[in-house]
Amino acid sequence: MPYLELQDETELYFNDWGTGNPVVLIHGWPLSSAMWERQASFLVENGYRVVTYDRRGFGKSSQPFKGHNYDTLADDLAELVAALDLEDATLVGFSMGGGEVVRYLSRHGSARVAKAVLVSAVPPLMLKMDDNPDGVPGEIFDGFIKQLREDRFNFLTGFGPQFYGRSPIHHTVSESVLNWTFALAIQASLKATIDDVTAFSSTDFREEMKSLTTPFLIIHGTGDKTVPIDTAGRASAKILPNATLIEYDGEPHGLFWTAADRLNADLLKFLGGDRNTVPKLEQV
Numbered sequence: 001m002p003y004l005e006l007q008d009e010t011e012l013y014f015n016d017w018g019t020g021n022p023v024v025l026i027h028g029w030p031l032s033s034a035m036w037e038r039q040a041s042f043l044v045e046n047g048y049r050v051v052t053y054d055r056r057g058f059g060k061s062s063q064p065f066k067g068h069n070y071d072t073l074a075d076d077l078a079e080l081v082a083a084l085d086l087e088d089a090t091l092v093g094f095s096m097g098g099g100e101v102v103r104y105l106s107r108h109g110s111a112r113v114a115k116a117v118l119v120s121a122v123p124p125l126m127l128k129m130d131d132n133p134d135g136v137p138g139e140i141f142d143g144f145i146k147q148l149r150e151d152r153f154n155f156l157t158g159f160g161p162q163f164y165g166r167s168p169i170h171h172t173v174s175e176s177v178l179n180w181t182f183a184l185a186i187q188a189s190l191k192a193t194i195d196d197v198t199a200f201s202s203t204d205f206r207e208e209m210k211s212l213t214t215p216f217l218i219i220h221g222t223g224d225k226t227v228p229i230d231t232a233g234r235a236s237a238k239i240l241p242n243a244t245l246i247e248y249d250g251e252p253h254g255l256f257w258t259a260a261d262r263l264n265a266d267l268l269k270f271l272g273g274d275r276n277t278v279p280k281l282e283q284v
Contacts, residue, residue, distance in 0.1 A: 002014055002015065002016065003061075004053075004079065004080055004083050006056075006076055006079050007079065008064070008067065009062075010056050010061070010062045010064050010067065010076070011061060011062040012053055012054065012056065012061050012062070012076060012079075012080060013033075013053060013054045013059060013060035013061045014033070014051060014052065014053035014054070014080060015033065015040075015050075015051065015052045015053070016049070016050075016051050016084060017040065017044045017049070017050050017051075018043070018044035018047075018048055018049045018050050019047075019049050020047045020048045020049050021048055021049065021088055021089070021090070021114075021271070022048070022049040022050075022051060022084075022086045022087070022088070022089040022090070023043055023048050023049065023050050023051070023089065023090045023092060023267075023271065024051045024052075024053075024077070024080075024081065024086070024089055024090070024091050024092065025039060025040060025050065025051070025052045025092050025094075026053075026055075026077070026091065026092065026093040026094065026097030026098075026100050026101065027052070027054070027055065027058070027059075027094060027097055028094040028095030028096050028097050028120070029095060029096040029193075029196050029197070029200060030058070030156065030159075030184075030185040030188055030193050030196070031058070031059075031181065031184045031185060032054045032055075032058050032059030032060070032184045032187055032188075033052035033053055033054050033059055034059065034184055035094070035181075035184060035256060035257075036052050036094075036256065038256070038257070038260040038264070039092075039256060039260070039263065039264055039267065040052055042264045042268075043264075043267065043268070043271075046268055048271065051080070051084060051086070053080055055073060055076070055097075055100075055192075055196075056068070056072075056073070056076055056192065057188055057189045057191065057192025057193075057195075057196070058187065058188040058189075058192060059184070059187050059188070060187070063188075063189040063191070063192065065191055068191070068192050068195035068196050068199060069195075069199050069203075070099050070100065070103045070199055070203050071103065071107065073099075073100050073103070073199075074100055074103035074104040074107050074108065075107070075108075077091075077100050077104050078104060078107075078108045081104075081112055082112075086112055087112055088112075088113075088114040089112055089113050089114065090113070090114060090115040090116065090117065090270075090271055091104065091105075091113055091115075091116045091117070092116075092117040092119065092267070093116075093117070093118055093119065093121055094119045094120055094121065094256060095119075095120050095121060095122060095200070095226075095227060095253065096121075096122055096196060096199070096200040097121070098118040098119070098120075098121020098122055098123050099121070099122055099123055099199070099200060099203055099205065101116050101117075101118065101121070102118075102123050102205045102208065102209055102212065103203075103205070103208070105212050105214055106205075106208035106209075106211070106212065110212075110213075110214045113214060114214075114215075115214065115215045115216075115217070115270065115271070116212075116214050116215070116216050116217075117216070117217045117218075117219065117267065117270065118216060118217070118218045118219070118220075118233070118236060119219045119220075119255070119256065119263070120219070120220055120221065120224055120226075120227055120232075120233075120253050120254075120255060120256075121218070121220075121227070121232060121233070121236070122200045122201075122203075122227055122232055123205040123209060123232065123236050124204070124205045124206040124209055124232070124235050124236055124239055125203070125204045125205065125206055125231075125235075126141075126200060126201045126202070126227065126231060126232070127141070127201050127202050127204075132231075134228070134230045134231045134235065135231050136201070136228070136231060138201075141197055141198075141201040141202075144197050145194055145197055145198075148190065148193055148194050148197070149190075149194065152186070152190055152193065153182075153186065156182055156185045156186060157182060159185075160178040160181045160182060161178065162225050162226060162252075162253075163181065163226055163252065163253050163254045164177070164178070164181075164252055164253070164254040164257065164258055165221075165223055165225070165251070165252025165253070165254075165258065166178070172252065172258045173254070173257055173258060177257060181254075206239060209236065209239045209240055210239055210241070211241075212240060212241065212242075213241055213242055214242065215242050215243070216236075216240050216242060216243035216244070217243070217244055217246070217266070217267075217270045218233050218236055218237050218240075218243055218244065218245040218246070219233075219245075219246050219248065219255070219263065219266060220232060220233025220234070220245070220246075220247060220248065221247070221248040221249075221250065221251030221252055221253065221255045221259070222247050222248065222249050222250055222251065223249075223250045223251055223252050224251070224252055224253045224255075225252065225253065226252070226253035227253055229247065233245055233247070246266060248262065
């Protein structure tokens with residue numbers, strides 16, 4: 001299996017498929033790069049080189065006890081981009097992975113990056129504060145951590161239905177998809193799972209986002225109960241200098257599965273546009 005040994009000897013598991021302009025797909029919490037299977041295959045079949053990887057502590061990557069913060073995670077991404085000699089890449093971050101996209105660009109620059117995509121992503125700031133009234137109360141994240149410490153497996157079992165907007169009436173995904181999601185989540189270490197809650201909930205990206213001129217596409221579901229659109233997608237669209245927001249009406253957080261075909265089509269259209277502008281994609 002392909003691994004990259006990082007400077008701190010952490011081993012990062014990755015896949016590098018296809019040829020053409022590179023697209024790096026960055027997974028969300030608490031999953032692994034396997035979440036991207038429908039997007040990765042689609043993009044390779046449509047002429048792109050697709051790189052996916054497991055964040056440190058998750059999936060098949062090493063499980064170090066430290067480094068679960070956005071500076072380190074962005075540095076991990078930078079090492080991977082450099083090792084694979086990616087040029088004119090598009091960075092696509094889902095949920096927590098959107099933070100890596102933003103921090104990579106602010107910390108390492110855009111010399112190797114042509115475009116960026118935030119899908120159901122956590123920037124600019126998840127945590128509710130006096131100057132961020134649309135944020136999520138800190139008690140919610142404290143509760144996540146408490147439940148993870150007490151019974152991580154029970155917490156993750158209950159997390160899946162909200163993630164996909166599934167209810168007894170609306171079967172947005174099958175029971176098998178919920179089982180698959182749980183299986184991906186429990187591959188991670190407890191330490192990484194807990195520390196990353198702190199990272200994605202409290203990291204403030206607002207100031208650094210103001211200076212990012214890279215073209216961004218933002219995709220967010222209006223029915224997202226995990227990362228609310230007012231807190232994240234709509235707020236990011238107001239801050240980023242060169243961004244287009246597409247709202248998926250009623251879609252939940254895990255729209256990479258519930259709206260996979262639409263997401264694939266929007267990604268493909270964005271990837272095919274000029275690198276200096278954001279295509280005005282049709283809202284549906």
